[in-house]
Amino acid sequence: MTASRSFRRAAAAAIAVAAAVSLAACAGTPAATPSSGGGDGELQTVTAGKLTIATGEIDYEPWFVDDDASNGKGFESAVANAVAEQLGFDAADIVWVRTGFDAAITPGPKDWDLNIQQFSVTDERKKAVDFSSPYYTTTQAVVALNDSSAASATSVDELTKATVGVAAGTTSYTVAKEQLGEGNLSVFNTVDDVVLALKGGQIDAMITDLPGAFYVTGALVDDSSVVGQFASSDGGDQFAFVLPKGSALTSAVSKAVDALREDGTLDELQQKWLSDAVDVPVLK
Incomplete structure (x- = not known):
């Protein structure tokens, strides 16, 4: 078992007493409607012209800052905004919602397009949800x-x-x-x-x-x-966006993440938010 999964369980227990943010219940599969974003033609999102991104019920640094997913501060907030831009959405077109960690990776319909909250990619989870290309490998x-x-x-x-x-x-x-x-x-x-x-x-x-x-x-x-x-990330967990199983967006989100990796954006964001901002240098 990796350390991150152990801590995720501990974190989930620690925040269980916090008031959960209510989400509209899904009676069935959310009706996918065309959005105007994306470079591969129209993208199917739960709300036309909007990209609904879910994250944790409580967010903490350095992944998000001030428990505010929408401010673009923190590594995962910045990555989500960069992916949305790659897909053709402005920051004003992002709708942020909150979900529990375990609820996000269980089978069934979702009322969000993608979810980001330090999800490690595992074969077991792939049976219930889709994963994008990884945006971060833990050191x-x-x-x-x-x-x-x-x-x-x-x-x-x-x-x-x-x-x-x-x-x-x-x-x-x-x-x-x-x-x-x-x-x-x-x-x-x-x-x-x-x-x-x-x-x-x-x-x-x-x-x-x-x-x-x-x-x-x-x-x-x-x-x-x-x-x-340590400098090397060999053997580390890979973090990726979670999407509903069989989502029409999975390929587009993966392409967006891949583009950000190839042009150096992910490395820049990682340096800014997971090294410089929290003063965690690479050991020589």
Whole structure:
């Protein structure tokens, strides 16, 4: 199990008490109507001339800023706006709605065109929904207690002097072993165990995927910070837009994401919102 999926479950439990934003119920399959956007002819959207994009019931940084999906700030908000533009929609033509994470990837009709909230592409989920081309592949990152020696590390070499925790059987473990060796690694059964060890001061730092690192520092471990991220994304989870199963938009959205990757836009947005804005440098 990847770290990001574990944290998504933890995040879902943490926000379950929040008031959910009500969505109009679908009595059946939403009537698809032609929109004016798109370069491949008319696109079929749930509302003519509009692109309805769903995201989480509560959004958090650096994916969205100020829990406002429409302001274009944050990595996923910026990516969604860029994709909409590729499809021929202005920002004013985007209708943002909210959905639960699990509800978005269950079978059945949807009242939105596409959904973005750090969905990892898996074969199991593909049975229920469509995925676009991936817009982001997770990197592995280091979370450290602020009073530890690891907190000021700027290179991989400096981390070899700290006690670093990691969960067995994860991509994080593979990267940690390759980058740091096994001499200073503390290996735990689960990511939750690693987090508890960090909170208890048993380890100086932990390695997990970058989305999980943001959640650890923002919600789970006080007085901790994301020190840096490793350069390679090999083996990381791929994040993609979710669309209703068999959506007529899937191909067009994938082409839009591919175009943004090829022209460097995705790299620029990733640097802006997942590195510079949150001060998570690449470890040397």
